[in-house]
Amino acid sequence: MRGSRSARHLRTGAVTAASLGVFLRYGPALSSIAAIRRGPYRYLLGEGRDDHLALTFDDGPDPLSTPLILNELDRLSLTATFFMLGSMAEANPSVVHEVLSAGHEVAVHGNWHRNHLFRSARTIRYDIERAVGTLGAICGTTPTYFRPPYGVATRPTLLTASQLALKPVLWGAWGRDWRRLATPTSVLHDVKKDLRPGTTILLHDADCTSYPGSFRATLGALRPLAELCEENRLQLGPLREHGF
Numbered sequence: 001m002r003g004s005r006s007a008r009h010l011r012t013g014a015v016t017a018a019s020l021g022v023f024l025r026y027g028p029a030l031s032s033i034a035a036i037r038r039g040p041y042r043y044l045l046g047e048g049r050d051d052h053l054a055l056t057f058d059d060g061p062d063p064l065s066t067p068l069i070l071n072e073l074d075r076l077s078l079t080a081t082f083f084m085l086g087s088m089a090e091a092n093p094s095v096v097h098e099v100l101s102a103g104h105e106v107a108v109h110g111n112w113h114r115n116h117l118f119r120s121a122r123t124i125r126y127d128i129e130r131a132v133g134t135l136g137a138i139c140g141t142t143p144t145y146f147r148p149p150y151g152v153a154t155r156p157t158l159l160t161a162s163q164l165a166l167k168p169v170l171w172g173a174w175g176r177d178w179r180r181l182a183t184p185t186s187v188l189h190d191v192k193k194d195l196r197p198g199t200t201i202l203l204h205d206a207d208c209t210s211y212p213g214s215f216r217a218t219l220g221a222l223r224p225l226a227e228l229c230e231e232n233r234l235q236l237g238p239l240r241e242h243g244f
């Protein structure tokens with residue numbers, strides 16, 4: 001429901017600075033949500049229409065965990081955006097095809113899961129270009145969205161994305177589902193903390209950079225998350241339907 005009272009109850013008024021590595025690069029003045037929302041980097045938060053939440057997964061495709069996530073999304077009649085690593089896609093092209101044939105959207109998370117903060121502009125460009133090439137070849141289309149590993153976007157990151165016509169998207173809420181102690185309950189709790197209408201949600205469909213098996217917490221959180229959205233009359237879907 002657009003602007004409904006129940007939807008407004010989801011507002012928390014704050015996104016943690018830690019979830020927005022990009023802003024730490026530009027100094028502490030930008031690390032509060034008020035500054036972020038006023039500032040020039042607000043567009044990176046992936047804020048969409050008020051009756052919609054974008055559901056996104058990072059770090060796949062993984063032959064063990066990604067199909068489990070796909071099955072659960074199918075049971076819940078949900079579609080999402082998968083920010084894939086080029087290296088993982090190259091090793092598991094059939095899983096990329098599974099994602100696509102289930103109606104989901106494939107996006108770029110880089111070729112390797114490396115923090116851009118201390119990397120050269122040339123290395124960053126090579127990494128992103130290689131991922132775009134790999135994913136483009138497997139998918140048959142050029143991806144639209146890009147999310148840097150760890151949410152750390154430096155100036156060369158954003159410049160390269162722009163030159164490759166990729167739209168950079170971080171997130172406004174996350175499930176902290178990579179942790180050893182993550183459970184479905186904790187994932188849902190953490191997502192809810194920063195949820196507001198139009199938020200982009202970050203989860204993980206693979207544990208290649210997370211605690212082994214942590215994707216099971218994500219898996220268990222999907223149904224209650226879907227129910228929460230239904231109760232609040234918020235649609236949950238991919239970035240291409242997010243209206244931003």
Ligand SMILES: [Zn+2]
Pocket residue numbers: 058059109113149150209
């Ligand atoms: Zn990642």
